[in-house]
Structure formats: C-alpha cells, structure tokens
Amino acid sequence: MSQNDIAFLTVKGLKKSFGSGDTRQEVLKGMDFTVGRGEFCVLLGPSGSGKSTLLNILGGIDSADEGEISINGDKLAEMDEKSLTRYRRRHLGYVFQMYNLIPDLNVKENIETGAYLSDKPLDIDELLKILGLYEHRYKLPNQLSGGQQQRVSIGRAIVKNPDILLCDEPTGALDYNTSKEILQLIEEVNKKYGNTIIMVTHNEAIKQMADHVIKLRDGRIRHDIVNTEKLSAAEIEW
C-alpha cells in the first residue's frame, strides 16, 4: 500500500486450478496481497503466470477455489450471483484488451451502456472531451482506430465512476504511441476520479508509472513492491 494506509482490497490465500485428474493445472497457488484505495496497481508477469485469472476473480467473473477476497470490507466469496452482479455494477469497471464495443452503437451510446449502470454517472460530454472523443461521438466503432476504440472502452468503464477499474492488457493490441496515449489517459483518469486501478500487463515498462507492482510467476507472487520512484506515463519508454 502506498497512497492509502487503509487496505481497500485484500486478497488472502487465493488458489485456483483448472481441469481435473491428470489434466489439473494449478494457476494460482496461494496469493496474499492488499491494494489501497486510489492506488494504481500493476499485475505484471509473463503469459501463463495467472495474472488474467487473478484479475477475473477480482472482477467477480470467475471464482477462486480457495482463499478470500475482500473489497472495502465486502467479501466476494459470500456473495451470490445476484450480489456479485450488483457489486460489479456499482463498484467495478472493466477494460479489455480487445475493447469489446457494441458494434452498432456509436461512441456516445457505447459509453452510455456504462452510464446506464450508475445512478450518478459522470457527465458524458465532459468525459468524451477528456477521452478526446467528443468529435467522434456519433461514429460507430468500426470507424475508429484501435486507440480510439480503447478510449471508448475506458470511457464505458469509467463513466459509472467505479471504485475499481480493472484493465486487462489494455495496450496489448496497440502500437507504441497509441499505447502511451492510453496509459496517459488511464493515469489522468486515476488522478481525476481517484479510482483504484488494477492493470494486468506483461509490459515491464508500465510498472514505472504504478504505485504498486505485483509480479507474478507460475501462479505465485514473486515481488510485491511499492513504487517510490513513480514516473508519469509520458516519461516511460520501452
């Protein structure tokens, strides 16, 4: 924890395996960590290290075999399907590597799908300006570049002003310059709205802009570091 002394997210003894019998594969082998409110936390690791699985469990779209996750005092394991949905609706925002925009809704409408989930969403026009999409708000996703689509995806996640923004390789499908733009945007969002951000990436350079870096390998946490020499997104290079 760095920015906040109070643990906002606590993970204890988290285990997850896939398959059964001979084909059983343990993906998370017992994880313990905490993330503070408003922190920018990066989950770093190579393919197969379990970072996406961990993110999915944190996001309540996958379940753990063992262990406990507590977000702001709410224990995910104790929630039934309805409560989890409600939880995701109120507290979580998701950004995927492949954007997953709704192809026949325009930019603004795609963001509205997120805004609809909140009783008190952010001002969409202002958000569109922050995202640099105001001029493109009536375009369909297929009329946008990859970077612009990812901006829409971030907008859709952030518009409901979630407590936690979960980003799964948000720059994985983007070129260098676009990736940097997206990282700057996420940084700006974090600063402006104060959301806790948990980002999965295999890009080592991104750890430099995080408050908190958790390095995974083979389903275990190898390093849990508080970054004291944080750089801005504009400063990092790879």
Next chain:
Amino acid sequence: MEKKSISFGTRPKDPLRRRVWRDIRRDWRRYLMICIMLVATIGFVSGMYVANNSMLNTLSRNVSALNREDGHFTLSQKADSSVIDAVESGELPEMFGEDEDFEPVPVTVYELFYKDTAEGLAGKNGSTGTVRIYGERRDVDMYDILDGRAPGNENEIIIDRMHADNAEIKVGDRITADGEEFEVVGLAAFVDYSTLYESNTDTMFDALTFNVGMVTDEGYERISAPEEANYAFTYVREPADEYEEKEMSDSFLKVLFAQTAVSGCEGLEITDFVPAYANNALNFAEDDIGKDKAMGGVLLYILTAVLAFIFAVTISTTLEQEASVIGTLRASGYSRGELLRYYMSAPLLIVIISAVIGNVLGYTVMKDIVADMYYGSYSLPTFETLWTPEAFIRTTVVPIVLMLVINVIVITRALKLSPLRFLRHDLKRTKRKKAVRLPRWGFLHRFRLRVFLQNIPNYIMLFVGITFVMVLISMAVGMPETLSYYQDSMGDMMFAEDQVILKSTADENGDTIITSADGAERFSMASLERKSDVYNEEVAVYGVEADSRYVRIGECAEGSVYISKAYADKYGVGDGDTIKLSEKYEHKDYEWKVQGIYDYSAAVAVFMEREQLNEVFGRDSGDFTGYMSDEMITDIGREYIAKEITSQDMIKVADQLDKSMGAFMVYFQYVCFIVAAIILYLLTKIIIEKNERSISMAKILGYGNGEIASLYLIPTAAVVFFSEFLAIYLGFKLMEFFWRLIMMKMSGWFAFILPFSGFVKEFLLVFAAYVIITVLDYMRIRRIPKALALKNME
C-alpha cells in the same frame, strides 16, 4: 485520494433499447424470413378460422333471422285449412283415443309451394337444368340477396347465387322457366338451400343443374308446371336439444299422418317429410365448413411446432454471435434480467409486427380467399366478419407466448454461464476431452470430416428442420394424392354394383317388394353413432345374408360383430375389442365384441347377419332395408325407392370431397412450401454463420472461396442428402399421425396415402431447394471478411 472537480450527469435511458431496431436492421434477412413465416401462419390460419367462424355464425344466426323451417312436408295435394289447423295444433285426432305418453307438438305451418320446371337461357336453345320456383316468400325460409334486388313484377325473378355462378347467369340476364321468360334481378341465398339438394335422398347435391328461384305471386301464376304442395313448419316451442328435436319430429309426423288420414280429403297423402336435422340442404354446408377447421387446426399444430423450433434455433444463434457483447455487459454489471429483456425485444417486436400484419391479412385478404372457397361450393348468405377470439388465441397469442417461453428458457439457460465463458466464446456445456482420431485420409478429406464432427450439433438441428420440412411437404404432396387415390378407387369400394334402399318393404298391395336381378340379396341397415368428446361419428350398421356373396363375413357369435377396416384403422380397434355405439337421437347404447375386421375402407361400418340386426333393433326377423346386387336393379318402382347407390354415385361423392377439400389443400400447399423454403434457408444460413470464424481463418491462411466452399458445403450437402431419407420416413409417419387427428374430427376414414412417386417428389423438392440455397451459401462464404477471425477474440 480525493476525487476532484468531477462533473456528474444524469443516468441515460437504456442505450440497448436503441440497439433493438439496429439489431433487426442488421439481421434483417433472418427476421424477414421469420416475419414471412409468422405472417403466413397467422394470416392463412386466422383467415381460415375467421371465415369459418363468421360463416358458421351467420348460418346459425340466419336460422332465426330468416325464420328457417324446422322441417317440411309435401302432400299429394293442397290441404284444406281445417287440416292445416289440426296439424298446427299438434294434437292427435280424438278418434285415436288418449295416449298418456303423447306430448302434443304445436307447430306453425306455412305454405311453401313450388313448381319444378326446365330452366334455359333466354334466346338460347337447350336447358341449363331444373329450376324450382317459389312464389314470394314472406314468413318462412327467407333469403339473403347477395346481388341485385327482390322481384318487383311478374317478369322478374331472383335465383340461387351458386347456380348462377356455375351457369354463368348474371343480374340482368334473362332466363326461361317453363318457357316463360324472366329477368334475373337478383342473386340470392335461400336459407333452406345452403346446399343445392334437389331431393333429400340424393347422394350428392348438384349446383350445376339444379336451381332455386323466387318470383312474385303474379310471376308464379305465369308458370303452368304442376305445383308441389310443400309446407314448411316451425315448432311453437323450440326443442331444447337434438334428442328433443327428434322426439318432437316423431310426434309431429304421427300427428301429420293421423290428421291427414282423418281429414276426409280424398287422395290426401304425405309424399315427403324432412325434419330440419335430417335435411341435407340445410346441414351439409355447415358440416363441411366445420371439417375445414379440423384440417386448419392440425396445420396450425405443425406450424406452431415449426415456429417453436425456429425461435429456439434463432435465439441460440443470436446468443452465440453476441457472446462478446454479453460477456462485456455482464462483466460491467448488467443483470441477467436486463439482458434477457434486451435479447427478447427484437424477436418480440418481430412477432408482434408479424401478428398485426398476419391478423390484418387474416381478417381481410385471407378471409376473403377462404370465403370464396365456401362460396364456390355452397349457396351461402353474405356473412359479417366476426371478431374470432379462438383464431386470435390460437394463431397470435399462442405463437407469442411460445416465442416468449422458448426465448426465456434458452436465454436464461445461456445466461447462467459466467461472463468469462461469454468473453471466451465458450458456450458449449459439454466439452470434448480429446480430439477424435481420424483415418489416414488425404488432408482435405480429414478437414471435411473435422468440419462435419465440429458441426454435429448444427447438423442435428438441420436434420430436425428437414424433418419438419418433410412433414409440411408430405402434407402438401400427400393430401391431394390421398384424395385422388380415393377418387380413383371409390367406385370399386361398393359392396355391389347397385344398392337400393327402399322406403318400405311392401308395395301398395301389401306384398313384399322383390327383385329378379340376378344375385340380388336383401340387407338391413341401421344408423348409430360412435360418441366421443371430439366428434360423434355416424356409423352404418349392416345386416347381411348369412352367406352373402357381397359382404363376406363369417358367422357372428352372440353379441359379436365385424367392423370395417376403416373403423379398425380410424379408431385402432382390433379383434376381441368391445365397441360401443349409441342411437343418435335416443339415449340408448349398444355394445358388441369385435369378431373380425372386414376389408372395407369406404366407410366406418359394422356388419352382422341380417337376422341378428333385426333382433338387436327389435325388427321382425324377415325385415330388410333394401337390396344389393351386381346386376342393376331395374324392376322396382321408383316410388318405392328411398335411395339408390351405384358406383357412379360413389365417384360423385369422391368428386364432391375433392371440391370441398381440394381447394383447401391448394391453400395448404402454398403455406407448406413457403414455410419449408424458409426453414431450409434459415438453417443453412445458421450453419455458415456458426462457421464464420473458421471460414475467415481459412481465408487468412490462403484458402480460396471455392476450396472453402468445398470444405464447408460438401459435408452439409452430404448431411442434407442422407437426412432426407430418414426425414422423409419420419415426416410421413408424423403426417400419418396428424392425418389421423384431422380424420378424428370428421366422418369417415381414409388412410393417408403417399405413393412412391410422392416420396421421390418430396426428396427432389427439398434437394432442389437445397441446391439453390447452396448457391446463396457460396455467396455468403465469399462475403465473410478475413478480419472477422482477428476480431473480438480473447
């Protein structure tokens, strides 16, 4: 960290709602097909129900509105008013003494005299048949003028509309009756002639050469043909049910006989007596219109099942295509209920739009088409289109509820999967653990086999769809084949070449009526009913000579009978079973054990020895109803014959059957073909769509459109080809079942016939349709973009 300078907005309306119309636009072909199918189903079937119901209602309403008779009788001459008064009292003459069981039946008697005369077209030689001319009708058996007006002077006439159509007579034309010329000023439907039976004993009606007309009283005087002293009567007190109607009719006949006998009028005799319930001219059309409903009902069952299938297939395909969107929305916090409502919206909208169009068509165009079919056979009045709740429920409410239920089940079941499974496009519930090892064939063959194995669930769906198609085509092809088979063989289904039913077994001198026709045999007959909740079937009970050459049954044990093959087939009755039949108008039942099945398919009938029948029905042991013979019976006076049935009459019956059912079959054929083509189109479209990603990937790898088509279309073509064989058989079996359902709601029985040529026709039709669809599929394959395989994949 404190959130700073944040501007909040308001919660927008659900943006997914805006997507509903776009969903429909994007997938307009599929929705259009579903729409066409629904419109066809709702339009055709509700048109039929509406016309049927409206017509039956009109006929029923006209019984009182046009004061339809409760029966009529003909006397050998006009009766004195004293006789008529006595008859109207419903009392037996005093000289008959007191009969405690006798209940007087007061009636109102109306003179409804007529003259039968030759009809011709003015200025043309030759006759167009017989016209039965009545004077002006004022009190009973009124009429509905469909075109023109009532006659205003002695030179004007109105005639039956049906006959006018057949003889191409129009308002303004001039016809001759008994050599006198009349101007046709109106075409009408007479309430006592909804079916043009010249005589109630005729085997079949004849709207071609028999006509009914009405002129003014002065016009009536112009015709010099002999007048028939025909009287219509209505009961003063309406009978409560058909049993009471029969009792009242019997009592009234007793009074009529008695009163004419004691009248003192020389030569006054009853020459004809027909109560309404036994009058074919009144009842035939109504009964026939009722039969169409049975056929329509079964077609609706089939179409509803097809719709259910299409809804299920369509929604599961939509869910597969939308997996990423669903996964994202669920991960973002959209609830299952919200997604359920959203994914229900487009199909629901389509069903509602189709229902509106279908009902509008049903109540306008289709209703008129069906009504025209009725008008083409019967003399029916102008009918008022009625709101038909049954049609609305069965054609509209049921499909909508069905669609809702199927969608709710399929979507709810699918949404039970985790958002992650949607995001990974992993929607299969069962996972194949290991890849199937394939034989060492060439690569392309193995590729095709893989395509086949991958698509087994889709092919099962295709097979089910083809089976539905086969049921529909079996219906379209088989029904006319069945009719024509029976038309062709009806003449051979006679017991004997000639069959005469006598009015009485004794002539005027009291001698038994005999015939010298070679091989003539006496038989007795009775008519009973097999009662059921669905339909009360009239069953002919024959009593034949012990060693009959025409009906070869064995000796019947006591309480045992033979039944016709038609009876056995229709009701699934076999040797040793017990059958129960009832008197139609009395509360009296008969139970017999089935001793054997007699190979006779023309009617639902029971056979026993004549003596046995006479005993059962309390007749004298030597009593008989008529004669049957292979040699034409020519030596019995016409005055003694109630009915004569020759093979020609049977062919007439079959022709009429074709006329009354044939038109509907053409109507059904259109629906069946439309729906069958749509099913095939939708299913093959789905198979290509489900393989879009693989096809796109194959394109990226460098496979050409032709190669891809051969990889993906050949396995499907093979499946269609082999499915057809099994589906044809299943379709036929299902159609046999549905046919039984139809026949259960109407009298008689004929098995569903589909000759080998019918099977070949079905096979070729479906395969030809598939070949056309393959061309469309090839075009679809060409349109699949390479980028598809790279998009939206986790």
